[in-house]
Amino acid sequence: MSVGTAFYPRTAPLNTKLQWREWSGYLAASAYSDSHEIEYNAIREAAALIDVSPLYKYLVSGPDATRLVDRVITRDASKLAVGRVYYTSWCNEDGRVVDDGTVARLEEQTYRWTAADSSLRWLRMNARGLDVEIEDVSERISALAVQGPLSRDVLEAATETSWGDLKYFGRRAAQIGSIRVDVSRTGYTGDLGYEVWVESAQAIELWDALVLAGSAYGIRPAGRLALDIARIEAGLILIEVDFDSVRRALIPEQSYSPFELGVLGRFVDFEKSAEFVGRRALEREQGRGGPPRRLVGLELEWEPLEELYRAKGLTPTLEPAASRVPVPVYAGRQIGKATSTTWSPTLKKVVALASVAADQSKLGTRIDVEWTVEARRSRIAGTVVELPFFNPLRKTSTVARSAVP
Secondary structure (H helix, E strand, O other), rough: OOOOOOOHHHHHHOOOOOOEEEEEEEEEEEEOOOOHHHHHHHHHHHHHHEEEOEEEEEEEOOOOOOHHHHEEEEOHHHHHHHHEEEEEEEEEOOOOOEEEEEEEEEEEEEEEEEEEOHHHHHHHHHHOOOOOEEOOOOOOOOEEEEEEEOOOHHHHHHHHHOOOOOOEEEEEEEEEOOEEEEEEEEOOOOEEEEEEEEEEEHHHHHHHHHHHHHHHOOOEEHHHEEEEEHHHHOOOOOOOOOOOOHHOOOOHOOOOHHHHOOOHHHOOOOOOOOOOOOOOHHHHHHHHOOOEEEEEEEEEEEHHHHHHHHOOOOOOOOOOOOOOOOOEEEEEEEEEEEEEEEEOOOOOOEEOOOEEEHHHHHOEEEEEEEEEEOEEEEEEEOOOOOOOOOOHHHOOOOOOOOOOO
8 A cells, every 4th residue: 555755744735636646655646736737837947846755765885885886886886976976777697777766975985876666685685795784765765856947046045055056966965944955966857957855754844945945936846747748858768667677577578778778878887897787798788789679769740640630530639648558669560669658848749768679770760650549550650869859958057047048
């Protein structure tokens, strides 16, 4: 049975239609508003408050903490400075992805590790022989994501200090009123944004402080439906939708290497001196010319889609929520599947994340996507485009908001 997060006393009264989803054993709001599009607009035009507490969270510390991190993740932990955060994957011995998440270096030998799926047993298995402590702080630590073009204004109002100099994927401790928090310039929306980490005992106080500080900037809570659209626009993958953990794969096709999952492939560092789990398998894969499939972004053409509906005497009707239902994609033959599809309100296009045969993954490749109208299957033409679909300068810039679109 799912339970509320530490913010539930504030989120529950706002979720008047009881639109909840299960997320790692917690209740996560699908939408607070009559339409999640209002919440999406807050992410893209103002500021949104998103409860991301259901993420699994671990504190890794001790003399061999860096050795453990380096043993598990595909990136080079020795290059991760205190005050910085990595997005990374970790693999099994066959080079198949176990999970993806973030690793923040809090102190020289102290890391905060977040994951979409439970990874405590995996970390402990790989910590054998090391002098390291792994603490599951998933319940003790809660987190709110403040996302959107005005998120910096909200954070500055709440902390009464400037955040313009904090770089993308940077982090530092801060004070909000009497609350000690840790702030990272990270998020799952592909926009300017921050994640605020706090002791769960002070979660309500943090919520109230951010809502008060954000009242002048149009802040509003946002649920999973709005977040889903934003993360697809940002080209960000979701476990059990765009890929499966190898631990849950029933057949080889259901497991993935980092090189089959877009940006995760760029975060495999063969130059690091440490031997990491799955390294040799990934080197063999690259030696064979790379993976047999790759993650791509697709833009679907509107006119053929409109014609499908017109042939049925219908006006084109697109679901306001993103689709997580996989559908076949073709280049003459079936070459893969689209895993996440959505209408992008910002780009005014239908976009999708798809896993396709590597020889069909080049930019500009024409690919057909299955589309169903009135229970009749058809195909819509699409084009492989660069990810992310939406990539505003403000996401990574340290320039003042007024100077950056």
